[in-house]
Amino acid sequence: EKGGYEWFMLKEMDEQPQAVADTLLGRHSQTGQLQLDEMRLSDDELREVDRIVIIACGTASYAGLVAKYAIEHWTRIPCEVELASEFRYRDPILDKSTLVVAISQSGETMDTLMAIRYARQQKARVLSICNTNGSTIPRESDAVIYTHAGPEVAVASTKGFLSQVVACYLLALYLAQVKGTKYGDEIASILAEIDRVPAGIQRLLDEGDQVRKLAADLSGSRSILFLGRHVGYPVALEGALKLKELAYIHAEGFAAGELKHGPIALVEDGLPVFVVVPPKGRDQLQEKTISSIQEIRARGARTIVLAEDGDDDVVPYADHLIRLPKVPTLLQPLVATVPLQIFATEFADQLGHDVDQPRNLAKSVTVE
Ligand code: F6R
Numbered sequence: 001e002k003g004g005y006e007w008f009m010l011k012e013m014d015e016q017p018q019a020v021a022d023t024l025l026g027r028h029s030q031t032g033q034l035q036l037d038e039m040r041l042s043d044d045e046l047r048e049v050d051r052i053v054i055i056a057c058g059t060a061s062y063a064g065l066v067a068k069y070a071i072e073h074w075t076r077i078p079c080e081v082e083l084a085s086e087f088r089y090r091d092p093i094l095d096k097s098t099l100v101v102a103i104s105q106s107g108e109t110m111d112t113l114m115a116i117r118y119a120r121q122q123k124a125r126v127l128s129i130c131n132t133n134g135s136t137i138p139r140e141s142d143a144v145i146y147t148h149a150g151p152e153v154a155v156a157s158t159k160g161f162l163s164q165v166v167a168c169y170l171l172a173l174y175l176a177q178v179k180g181t182k183y184g185d186e187i188a189s190i191l192a193e194i195d196r197v198p199a200g201i202q203r204l205l206d207e208g209d210q211v212r213k214l215a216a217d218l219s220g221s222r223s224i225l226f227l228g229r230h231v232g233y234p235v236a237l238e239g240a241l242k243l244k245e246l247a248y249i250h251a252e253g254f255a256a257g258e259l260k261h262g263p264i265a266l267v268e269d270g271l272p273v274f275v276v277v278p279p280k281g282r283d284q285l286q287e288k289t290i291s292s293i294q295e296i297r298a299r300g301a302r303t304i305v306l307a308e309d310g311d312d313d314v315v316p317y318a319d320h321l322i323r324l325p326k327v328p329t330l331l332q333p334l335v336a337t338v339p340l341q342i343f344a345t346e347f348a349d350q351l352g353h354d355v356d357q358p359r360n361l362a363k364s365v366t367v368e
Helices: 008-014 016-024 043-047 058-075 084-090 110-121 159-179 184-206 208-218 232-247 256-261 282-298 329-350
Strands: 051-056 079-083 098-104 125-130 143-146 223-228 250-255 272-276 302-308 320-324
Touching (some): 016 159, 016 184, 051 058, 058 079, 058 159, 058 329, 084 110, 098 110, 110 125, 125 159, 143 159, 159 329, 184 208, 184 329, 208 329, 223 282, 232 272, 232 329, 250 256, 272 282, 282 302, 302 329, 320 329
Parallel strands (some): 051 079, 051 098, 098 125, 223 272, 272 302, 302 320
16 A cells, blocks of 8 residues: 555655665675675576676666666676567577576566576576566576565656666676676675665655755656766666656656767756766766756756766856766766655646556556
């Protein structure tokens, strides 16, 4: 039941700190040793993996895009992400050293199911990341990591997404442990950072009023853009998808670096644009993102900037500033997604839409 909430989606967003904690629960020791009980692939089989192909649909595919950055960085195994509906129709090259990772909240998505059947016929090993115990996709996989987020009723995925990202990190770190690309103490320190994430999510939920007010202010908009770089790019895609699904308005996510290759032509006076700013660090990601904000603002965009605590360089360019708790770059999607979920929910609510059951959509898509 809804437990006093107006929408299941609000309840499920509020459950996210617990969902993330439950995905981590019992899977690592203080020293960083990971234990994945449902990992039915042996360490020897995993050591043979020389390529990872993630397949999923919709929001789950964005969890996969986030995972690609972490998998390649921590394990040095090449990783690609593909929409399940495209994957098997292009004659993909697979063999038994390819690990296919299927991500699905429901475990019943037909496109994803058909893709893993195809992958297994080609002798690839299939690991699924799934929230629904005993559903078809994990039953047909060689191994499974359950996300333990609890049932997700609202059609639009929220806690499902965050727990998928966490499960992908656990998989990446497990592979790093087995392959020896990271030492135990490094893995332990990354896990300690992930353990702190639920508190950060809770803070953003507690501060939701600011985002709800913004959604009410902008609820007359017919188009909203989302920009991100690095792992902020899939966050932008997810923010846009949530708004399309729930509010039925035009919303698009872009890689900030792609702006000048086309999308900047869309920017006009008053257009709201969300920008996810990466933490300051190597690679100048933060500085490059700020220059994108300057470019769109100079063309009249109304900028809504998500930046971590203490990042003051963004302040002059933000019409609205949403503060994020400090986390390492790779973990930022786990916090940055939350205000975007709150925004889409409130925006749809303002328009009088059914937040839990958006038009034309179903919770599990069991047709191709
Ligand atoms: C978006 C959403 C969908 C699902 C997609 C995959 O909010 O809910 O895009 O993420 O249909 O569903 P699963 O994860 O059940 O395979």
